[in-house]
Amino acid sequence: MGFLDKLFRRDRLASKQDEDLCDLCGHAFNPHELKGYGEVPLEGWMECPVDGCDCHRTWSFDEASRPAIEQHKRDNDLG
Numbered sequence: 215m216g217f218l219d220k221l222f223r224r225d226r227l228a229s230k231q232d233e234d235l236c237d238l239c240g241h242a243f244n245p246h247e248l249k250g251y252g253e254v255p256l257e258g259w260m261e262c263p264v265d266g267c268d269c270h271r272t273w274s275f276d277e278a279s280r281p282a283i284e285q286h287k288r289d290n291d292l293g
């Protein structure tokens with residue numbers, strides 16, 4: 215394997231890993247806890263579970279997304 219191939223592979227690995235990290239705090243993204251307002255949340259926030267991390271990011275959907283969220287809620291038996 216050539217030097218460039220190795221470099222390319224390493225870059226690909228690095229960028230794949232980046233997808234799993236929170237771009238605000240740099241911790242793993244998946245454990246972030248999703249919180250929302252109300253029965254069918256159209257907006258809310260995420261909290262990083264790492265001790266002492268004050269990462270706090272908000273998210274929101276527009277009203278058109280409500281049916282999809284309700285469906286998702288039923289499918290996953292949330293709440």
Ligand SMILES: [Zn+2]
Pocket residue numbers: 236239240241262263264267268269
């Ligand atoms: Zn964090």
Ligand SMILES: [Zn+2]
Pocket residue numbers: 236237238239240241246262269270
């Ligand atoms: Zn975070």
